[in-house]
Amino acid sequence: MSPVNTRVRTATENSVRSNHTSLPKDGVVGVVRLGSVGEAVMKIVAANLQEILHLPVDILPARQTPEFAYSDQRKQYHAALILKKLAESRRPHPRILALVSVDLFIPVLTHVFGEAQLGGRAAVVSLHRLKQKEEGGGVSLDTFYERAAKVALHEVAHTFDLVHCKQPECIMRLSSGPTDLDALPLFFCEYCEAFLEEAYRRYDIQRLPI
Amino acid sequence: MTDKVRILVVDDELVIRESLHGWLKKSGYQVDTAEGGSAALAMLEKTPYDLLFLDIMMPVMSGIEVLEVVKEDYPQTLVVMITAYGSVDTAVEAMKGGANDYLMKPFDPDQLSLLTEKLMQQKKLLDENIFLREQMAEAIRFENLVGRSEAMQELFSLIQDVAESDSQVLITGETGTGKELVAKAIHAKSARCNGPFIALNCGGFPEHLLESELFGHERGAFTGAHRAKKGRLDLAHHGTLFLDEVGTVPLKMQVDLLRALETKEFHRLGGTAEIEVDFRTIAATNRDLHQAIEKGEFRQDFFYRLNVISLHIPPLRDRRDDIPLLAEHFLDRYSRETNKDIDTINKAAMAILKQYDWPGNVRELENAIERAVVICKKRRLGLEEFSFLAPHLSAAAETHSLEKTQIAHLVKVLKEFDWNITKAAQALEINRVTLHKKIKKYDLRPDRASS
Structure with missing residues (x-):
């Protein structure tokens, strides 16, 4: 399944999302880029989150690369520190997703594609390793966008308490690398879909009409 | 969902604990953390963890030291050692010490997920093995008897053969070896299994009461006999009469009993009517009846009547291989009865149990396990729960x-x-x-x- 490219609202826009007429003032998920992240990938990620999670998504104004999270020792950015900062955001959005182009790590792992607070507010996705094939060389732009949308969806779903899923056809399945990621579908299995619905009720979040 | 798998992360570095905790939680595991070996062991005492991520380099108690205790006390818990880059030698040492695998910090996420998956598969196999072992345990149980030793397996086979006949059986063995259980097993396997199993401890009554217990009495037969009462011979009709400690039956009564066993007829005390009964007799004794015959304390004809088929139960000290099996069997029973989650006896404690001579045989072992379970506040029985045995261990068994x-x-x-x-x-x-x-x-x- 290819990533969708529907229009989502930016924070400065007053226009209504293309497919939905009765949207709340603020979205449920705010997507923010930290540092040099392309406009197109931002919009595609936001559109896919909105379409698949059935939640209103806003694109927030860009911010600086999170230098505070840089580790001299690892030459990478500490994902947990970025999450902590994001969770403190004054934006009204119950969930905040950041896209970065730098490489991320958590202390115990060599790298992560993304990281999220399980049942928390913040998630972050690194585009750094998504542009490359495992065997070397670059991937097509379509593949890159699709990977970014998948990791974003997976990480945001963690903030709604979803854990890794054993179903082969589910975006919550743990992928062990970009090739695995390419094989995953861009949707949830029926179980995770149900868990997600339950989480919306638990967090009192109103989903968009299908 | 993998929410039943419990993982404990043991590392003195908070960032490692937090990040591994977070990552594993997202995979649906139940995760706890401990900042050191002592804390980890205290948690293991209370909670059955499936998998431990254990840092090798920790102050006070190293990961290798913790590993030793875990392998000793909680052999079902899998252990992955966490090591810093460049300390492969220590990791190899840990693998030799029984660790299931090791990871070098920082881990590759693919490696971590593959390893966790692999170990969970392994754990599933281990659990299945335990299930199979439990099923196999049924094969080494015969009715309520437990034993895998050659002597016990022979006994089980003999019980099966004996049960098919209706002959009198004499069971010999030291006190506490399970003579009544053998008698019950014979009854349960026999054609009389739907009839009653009536047991009488002949050593538990003074002579006049034993007579009344066996044969019953009519109203007014003796002072205090206000009502007629059926004796055990009567009650055993169509079933099995088990005479325990038959070596203590007084000589005079042996004559009456012999007659009743031969004719299957008797009369109650104070009565004249002959009562016909149909039962099988199984007798048991811990006395050397040959010696008692020589001393004139036991009638030879009575002995031959009882001893058509003889079964001997070996003392527990002569079948020490059965001790772990029996100990686990009683642990299972008493942890259920006391509603305690105690699932193992550690190696050191089991070694003590195997060393001890058990003069009271299986009954003494059962009491020891029951006592240990009652006082135990952890998930496993260790040396401290069997400290009461220490003074009795012989110097030779040190x-x-x-x-x-x-x-x-x-x-x-x-x-x-x-x-x-x-x-x-x-x-x-x-x-x-x-x-x-x-x-x-x-x-x-x-x-x-x-x-």
């Missing part, structure tokens, strides 16, 4: 284990100096830190000094 000798010596010296670490360390000619480490490692405490 351990040759270096570790156990070390523990005994440490406890002795610590007691001598009233648990003053500085003085004890001086006497032991080691430094205080080393002594502290050993105290933690072996979980030595003044209140456990006796163990």
